[in-house]
Amino acid sequence: MYVSENNRDDSDRTAFRKAEKKYKLYYDNNASSKNKKKKQPKPVDLTEVLDFRSILECYLRNGALPPGVIVLHENFTSPVFSLQNRPGFYFIPGALTMEKQCSLIRESLTDFPQPPNRTNHNAMYGPIQDVFGAAKEGKVLVEDNSPNSSSETDADVDHGDCKEWKFATQKEVLLRKCKSVSASTLLRKLRWSTLGLQFDWSKRNYDMSLPHNKIPEALCELAKQLAKSALPAGVEFNPEAAIVNYFGLGDTLGGHLDDMEADWSKPIVSLSLGCKAIFLLGGKSREDSPLAMFLRSGDVVLMAGDARECFHGVPRIFTDEENAEIGHLEKQLTHEEDLCFLQYIQTSRININIRQVF
Ligand SMILES: O=C(O)CCC(=O)C(=O)O
Structure with a gap:
């Protein structure tokens, strides 16, 4: 808000x-010069x-x-x-x-974060299956631009006319030119x-x-x-x-x-x-x-x-x-x-x- x-x-x-x-x-900006590289939490x-x-x-x-x-x-x-x-x-x-x-x-x-349960990622990517498993396997979520990607999915219901997103391997991502986000980033940003x-x-x-x-x-x-x-x-x-x-x-x-x-x-x-x-x-x-x-x-x-x-x-x-x-x-x-x-x-x-x- x-x-x-x-x-x-x-x-x-x-x-x-x-x-x-x-x-x-909060972090201490005045930490001793020895620790300058590592941010020090302010004592509380x-x-x-x-x-x-x-x-x-x-x-x-x-x-x-x-x-x-x-x-x-x-x-x-x-x-x-x-x-x-x-x-x-x-x-x-x-x-x-x-x-x-x-x-x-x-x-x-x-x-718990499996569809139909919603997460904070729904608004951006629609329903995502098994973020945790995908992160473990080093997978990447990619926007599915293929002509066959369904237009009548839950994903579209959730986020308007955006494309569907699917997990792919790093190798597959290199072969396709599309928007992507790693599953480990999604897991870290799961709120x-x-x-x-x-x-x-x-x-x-x-x-x-x-x-x-x-x-x-x-x-x-x-x-x-x-x-x-x-x-x-x-x-x-x-x-x-x-x-x-x-x-x-x-x-x-x-x-x-x-x-x-x-x-x-x-x-x-x-x-x-x-x-x-x-x-x-x-x-x-x-x-x-x-x-x-x-x-x-x-x-x-x-x-x-x-x-x-x-x-x-x-x-x-x-x-x-x-x-x-x-x-x-x-x-x-x-x-x-x-x-x-x-x-x-x-x-x-x-x-x-x-x-x-x-
Ligand atoms: O994280 C907590 O312990 C409190 C959570 C809370 O207040 C809430 O979700 O409304």
């Missing part, structure tokens, strides 16, 4: 924007970032909790924490087993995919006319189980849509509200995978100072009721070895066929957020 300079100045002054700037990745003060893993460790050791943090109940692998001044917000540190994290990472890169009911970002609503598959059963079941903490006994959560966000170095998710679903008493179930991130949970106005907290691989956040009206965003992910905190994934993804997943996740974060729409 276009933001005029005046508006931008205004929004820069909100408490939420200030916090985003505080935690965002993390002392005010809530760390639910430390809170959990302390709680398990001696039952102590910091002011404002409440333990709800303990029917998962980890207790469910909530915050006194943010009703409807729940944090379950380390809720996903290592095996579950690995299988969700694999699915997020292979199955989101949508499961279940498809979200239309340009209209900011769910487009029921778009073809879609149901959310995979295992993910559905997981979300239903996790959602129980945020619902009165006997009330069911019915997962109908999910957004998978992919973050690379320097990527952020600006402060926003998730307000396109009909029933806000139902939670958004949000799963974190891969590199550690900072999550900002604000209030109902951008002027409210947000709370910053770490999100690590395996953490689960639920936002229901009042918390559905709170601005939130992700101003930072940590991709460096020391701060990414994905050692457990590195130990798990050791089989040869897993190395490509490991390579991706070592510098990336994936978030899967699951919603009931109606």
Whole structure:
């Protein structure tokens, strides 16, 4: 969305924007002359970032909790924490087993971005099959200029009168004069995919006319189980849509509200995978100072009721070895066929957020 300079100045002054700037990745131009070639991230003060893993460790050791943090109940692998001044917000540190994290990472890169699920690449290239596999094989996506290329495909529905795009080998690309983009570039630039009911970002609503598959059963079941903490006994959560966000170095998710679903008493179930991130949970106005907290691989956040009206965003992910905190994934993804997943996740974060729409 276009933001005029005046508006931008205004929004820069909100408490939420200030916090985003505080935690965002900036590079140090004044790094020592020795390191001039390698850009150094500017140091950031993390002392005010809530760390639910430390809170959990302390709680398990001696039952102590910091002011404002409440333990709800303990029917998962980890207790469910909530915050006194943010009703409807729940944090379950380390809720996903290592095996579950690995299988969700694999699915997020292979199955979830497959048509009819849409991704950010649809607008430009139409539906693309198996970007991850094509990247592994060093393939290239090329514009198909052949006279036989179908004119009645989904691709045309998605992006007007553009040609169809298909994967080809590097050798084939050299023989043809056509526009091309490598599958590894597409994978690096994969920003989101949508499961279940498809979200239309340009209209900011769910487009029921778009073809879609149901959310995979295992993910559905997981979300239903996790959602129980945020619902009165006997009330069911019915997962109908999910957004998978992919973050690379320097990527952020600006402060926003998730307000396109009909029933806000139902939670958004949000799963974190891969590199550690900072999550900002604000209030109902951008002027409210947000709370910053770490999100690590395996953490689960639920936002229901009042918390559905709170601005939130992700101003930072940590991709460096020391701060990414994905050692457990590195130990798990050791089989040869897993190395490509490991390579991706070592510098990336994936978030899967699951919603009931109606
Ligand atoms: O990446 C996250 O943890 C948050 C994602 C989110 O807020 C969203 O997709 O609406």
